[in-house]
Amino acid sequence: MTPDQIRLVQESFRGVVPIREAAAALFYEKLFAIDGSLRALFRETDIKKQGAKLMAALGFVVHGLSRAETILPTVQDLARRHVGYGVEEQHYATVGQALIETLDTGLGEAFTPPVREAWTAAYGLLAGVMIAAAREVQLAA
Template identity: 35%
Template sequence: MDPQRLKDNFAQVGGHGMDVAEYFYADLFERNPHYRSLFPASMRRQQEVLLGALSQIVSLVDDPERLVPYLEDLGRAHAGFGINPEHYPEVGTSLVATLKYFTGDDWTAELEKDWAEAYGVVSDVMIKAAGQK
């Protein structure tokens, strides 16, 4: 996994602002309509939180001493919202689909591998922390 490639790509994708979060949730709910009930009626605040969390994670991707505690807190918080380990793969699928969409022609197999690996680490840490409540 190349942390700088992730940071550069997220800077490119993040330039699309709230459209990224809107696309992500639209994709997630299209693939998994039953997930919609896990979220508030108005998604605006949730979209802002998602973008903030992604920004924080990407900014810390090469600093595990700060990233892991952040992810552990996220994992415990998500467990409190009813998020279970089986939700994580679907979220990862929608996240990669969103990144690919907003990256456009610059998307590569290496970038997809980097994001999949990074998401695997993120979800593993969050799931483990949620189980240690």
């Protein structure tokens, strides 16, 4: 990611914070619309609490993008835990699509093409790290 992309992600996330509860609900609505089978991963989950966790994790990652080396171990641990929840590699693309659609809806006109590109790059970085960590767990099993 370029410094400008990091700045765009961080600045645009400030627009998400005030609507974080609605954004989280919208995210899961979009996620389940894209792939209804993912609902099964959340059958024992309070989706509102899960949404708060999602927004906290996003905030952690967004704020740490300018020093990625400090957040990567936490992101890798998160991915390893997600393997145990039943998350599979192909789910990362679905989550990315739901995230981008949520940001598009939530930010409206502020979700410009450069902001979309920056978020796509950020998610690509995050997903790549998480997928690699998940593969390590699967290979060790």
